[in-house]
Amino acid sequence: MVEIKDDIYAHTRGESIILRLVCTECGNHITDYQKDGPGPLKRMYVDRIHDEEAVRAYEIDKKLCCSQCGLMLGLGYRYEKEDRPAYRMFEYAVEPMENSRFYTK
Numbered sequence: 001m002v003e004i005k006d007d008i009y010a011h012t013r014g015e016s017i018i019l020r021l022v023c024t025e026c027g028n029h030i031t032d033y034q035k036d037g038p039g040p041l042k043r044m045y046v047d048r049i050h051d052e053e054a055v056r057a058y059e060i061d062k063k064l065c066c067s068q069c070g071l072m073l074g075l076g077y078r079y080e081k082e083d084r085p086a087y088r089m090f091e092y093a094v095e096p097m098e099n100s101r102f103y104t105k
């Protein structure tokens with residue numbers, strides 16, 4: 001059962017979906033992620049990341065790597081506009097698993 005966050009960010013951006021993200025290099029499951037609104041995945045907000053390990057990596061050294069192949073997936077920073085901790089994702093580092101889009105509204 002996937003828990004959906006329904007807050008101001010979800011409301012202002014439109015449709016929310018849960019993506020099951022995998023490493024493009026080795027196919028390892030990285031995390032499930034709630035994406036609010038359309039468009040490519042350029043950043044991942046920490047408060048939308050479901051995998052505890054990926055959240056902890058932000059707290060430790062702000063580097064998100066694949067635990068299986070070591071590929072660097074994203075770098076942590078603070079998204080100033082909303083003052084939210086986030087990862088800036090490297091292009092093509094992660095992709096949604098096929099049929100992994102769970103629409104929430």
Ligand SMILES: [Zn+2]
Nearest residue numbers: 023026066069
């Ligand atoms: Zn990998």
